[in-house]
Structure formats: structure tokens, C-alpha cells
Amino acid sequence: MKNKILLVDDDVDILEILRYNLEKSNFIVETASNGIIAIEKALKFKPDLVVLDVMMPEMDGITACEKIRELPELENVIITFLTARNEDYSQIAGLEAGADDYIDKPIQPKVFVTKIKSLLRRRLNTEQNDIITFNDITIEKSKFKVKFQEKEVKLARKEFDLLVLLLSDPGKLFTREEIMNRVWKDDSFVGDRTIDVHIRKLRQKFGENLINTIKGIGYQSKEQ
């Protein structure tokens, strides 16, 4: 099954170079030249992954990213930014907007394709892999079982969902908003402290070193 990639950049040359390299590696590629077109195309094309330039006319990449993240049809899409090294937009801003990764310009096509593949593989892992391991934690999702240092740990549902989310992509920063959306879904709106309390419980059960707080933004598991 071929993966579909949507490339978004206002520079036609870049679009063509990337398209060429991705197609050579057997991806299906669609392109857009600004954020507004990107969203339209994304809805029709249903890409597995979107590459977004940060600086674009009409609608910049970060805004586009936020919009895409609000679309339920594209729930599982992977988003990665293209950032010029000196761009003032910090990477944190990008991650805050819900991106999964970013790629520095200037782009080296081989590195680019490798990165795309690895991002897709990472998702593949989390989606179809029933077993997640992280240091001495083993999660068997279908069995709802969690082991920590050989011993089985009992988790309540929200704790379990939160842990699975954080470990599904080690090192990725999850914003509070994203955590809210993905663990609490459309549940009645609950206060922010609720997340803290659940983080607390996970830390109690798995030690203080599992989860980092990124103040003002969210949480992440330590890189493996």
C-alpha cells in the first residue's frame, strides 16, 4: 500500500524536487502552494503525511497545521514542518501547533526521504503494533496490560490511555490541548488540573523520570 504525501510550499522548485524524490521512492504525492489550498487538498486527498513550509503567503504553516489538527477526517495524519534554520519561529511553536516533527532547510533530498519513511514507520508502529516497550515498561494494548520491571501494574482507564499516548511517540511533546483531545476526547470539558493529577499517578507508578513537564505547553516522555 503506497503512502500519500501532501507537500505544501510556496516555492515551486522545492515542490518539484521533493515530489521527484518521493515519487522515486514510490510515494503518491500531491502539492499545494499555500495553507488554504493545502487544507482543501488534504480533505480530498487524505494524505498520510503533510509537509508544511512554515513561511507562506495567505496562510502560514503553523496556522494551517492548527486547522488540519481540528479536522476529524484527518485525525491520524502526520505533520512535519519545513523550517529555515534561522527562522524565528521556534520549533516549540511548531510542536505546539501539533506537528510531529520538522525538517531543516536547506533540504537534502536523501535525508528528506529517509525522514519521511521513518516518520511513517513510527506511526505504523504505534497503530498496528499491539506491544509498546519503553525501557522497563511493556504495554500490551489489546490486553490492557502494563508491566513495569517485570511486575504487572494496574492502571485505570484514563491513566492507561494517557500512558499509551505519551509512549506511542517517545520524546514527542504533547500539548495539553492535544492530550485533552486524545485522552478525554469530546468528554465534557474538564479542568486542566485533571491532566496534572493523572500525570501524577503515572509518575507514582512508574517513577519520576518517565515524564517531562514542558512548562506552559505540555508533557513528553523521555527519549528512549
Added chain:
Amino acid sequence: MKNKILLVDDDVDILEILRYNLEKSNFIVETASNGIIAIEKALKFKPDLVVLDVMMPEMDGITACEKIRELPELENVIITFLTARNEDYSQIAGLEAGADDYIDKPIQPKVFVTKIKSLLRRRLNTEQNDIITFNDITIEKSKFKVKFQEKEVKLARKEFDLLVLLLSDPGKLFTREEIMNRVWKDDSFVGDRTIDVHIRKLRQKFGENLINTIKGIGYQSKEQ
């Protein structure tokens, strides 16, 4: 009945580590160091499951996988790949070649064994096994007979179906919804408490340790 595993990798160290761990878990293990030998051994040994390294001399894992899939004698064999995370062969290619799953290197022996077990279990279910055994419970589905500690136990229809479901995949978590769909099928809609009551009856007949409650989600039998 012991399951037979064929390990295929050109790295002798890996073969030995995996062999050791699998044998410890009571599997019968055979090894091969490349795809060509693998096919020969597979034909003689008739393994239940083959673990194939992707990168090997002589014949790579993907090619070997395709060949094995063409052999009618090995129709039901399960194939799983070993893939290095950065290997350029994408896992997608592997699944396309007919693999059932893949395991990332570096391998953690525990995860590896767990995965092998779960793959074998998955197949066990799909085969129509008439007899299910679980600790001191024996079920003969076609005869509608259940024995517990040598004695025959009389079960009502729904009790029987529920027990068979739960034991068809020991340790698997069945959600209430799934139980509803599979035991009550499209029967008139019955309330949630009905499930509880049937669980109760099974616990009365087989003891309190057979079935776990996962609050908010469903039930599971204990792991065997």
C-alpha cells in the same frame, strides 16, 4: 503440543540469543543463515512460525518470504520479519510480501517471545479448534460439553457462549460491546447488567479467579 519456530538470520549471535529464549519458553527451534537454506529447512521442519531477517546474503528475507508463501505445504505458516529501524527496506514492503508482522531490531528478548506467543495464539483462534483447554477447564464446543476439575459442568447457552468467547483468547480483553455483539449477536437489545449476571454465574461455577474485570472497559480471562 510444542510449537516449532524457524529462525533465519545471518548473524549467529542473534540466532543463539533467540534460540535460547524461545527454548526456555518451550518452543522447538530450528535455524538457518540465509533465505535459501531457510526454504529447505522449512520444507523439512514444517515450522508453525518463521522469523526472517530482512537483510541477508544469498537471498534476502523479503524474497524468501515470497517464496515460502508460494509453497502449498507451508500454507498456514506465520511469517514475521526482523527489521533494523533504519533499514531502507520499509516495513511496508515486508507486509506486502506476505508477512504477518515484523519485529524491530534491536531485539528485546522478552518482547520477542511475547510477540511470538501472541502471533501463535492469534492463529490458534482462527483455526476452528473444537476443543479448548484452559487450566482445569476443558470445552468441547461441538458437543456442548464443559469439564471443570474432571467433573462435568452444566452450562446454559449464553453462559457457554460467553465462556467460549473469553477462553478463545486467554488474556485478551473483550469490551462489553464486543461481548454484546458476539454472544448476544443481533438479539434484541439487552441491558448491560445482563452481562454482569452471566459473568457472575461463570464465576460461581468456575471460581472467582477465572475472569478479570477491567472497569470501564470489559472482561478478560486470566492469562494461561
Added chain:
DNA sequence: TCTACTAATTAATTAATTCTTAATCATAAT
């Protein structure tokens, strides 16, 4: 068809667990 029995479901109560909130304390950023 009626009867007697068994099975299945519901209802009602109790029990257990999980989730959320609120209040207070601690810490980092400006």
C-alpha cells in the same frame, strides 16, 4: 395446550473504583 421447569433478563440495592475538583504549596519565568 397446559404444566413445570430452566434460562434469561431486568430491577433494585450495594459496593467498589475512578475521575474530577478544590485548596494549598512549590517553582520557574518575567
Added chain:
DNA sequence: ATTATGATTAAGAATTAATTAATTAGTAGA
């Protein structure tokens, strides 16, 4: 030093399951 944000704790609300008993449905046999 002030402010904003997170950590922590404990309490109680809310959810969900266990249990028991009562009711209804289903079935086999006279």
C-alpha cells in the same frame, strides 16, 4: 517580587460493577 503555571493532596462526585431477588421468556414433556 510578582505572576503564572504546575505539583500535590485529599475529599467527594460520578461512574461502573457486583449481587440478589424478582420477573419474564422459553422449552420439553404430559
